[in-house]
Amino acid sequence: QVQLVESGGGSVQAGGSLRLSCAGTGYTYRYNSKGWFRQAPGKEREGVAVIRSDGKTSYADPVKGRFTISQDVDKNTLYLQMDSLKPEDTAMYYCAAGPSYIRESSLLLPGYYGYWGQGTQVTVSS
Secondary structure (H helix, E strand, O other): OOEEEEEOOEEEEOOOOEEEEEEEEOOOHHHOEEEEEEEOOOOOOEEEEEEOOOOOEEEOHHHOOOEEEEEEOOOOEEEEEEOOOOHHHOEEEEEEEEOOOOOHHHOOOHHHOOEEOOOEEEEEEO
16 A cells, blocks of 8 residues: 655745655555646646656646656655746645556556545745
8 A cells, every 4th residue: 555645835936946745655655656746726637747667757748847856766755846836836736656657648647546645735926
C-alpha cells in the first residue's frame, strides 16, 4: 500500500515561487511512476508534471519552462518547483503514484494513477 502526503502549498503573488513536496511510504513507492496533478474549482483534474520510474518526465504545456519535477529516491519524496506563478495556476495540487511504466502519451492522464494524496492548496494572486 502506498500512502502520499503533500506539503508546501500556500498563497503567493504572481511571479512568485513555491515548492511542493510529497512524501511517500510503501515498499513499491520508489518503483512507481509519480506525478503532480491539479484541480481548480469547476474544472476537471489535470496532469501538471510526471516522472516515470525510468526517469522520463512530461509536463503540461501551460507549465513548461516554469515548473520542474524532481525526486529524492533515498527520502521517498517527490518535489514540484513552481516558478513564475500565474493566477491561472491557482488550484488544489495532488501528488499521485501509478504503475512503474506508463506509455508516454498517457503519462499526464489521472486515470492511470491509483494512489493519491490529500492535496495542498496553491493560490496565486494578481
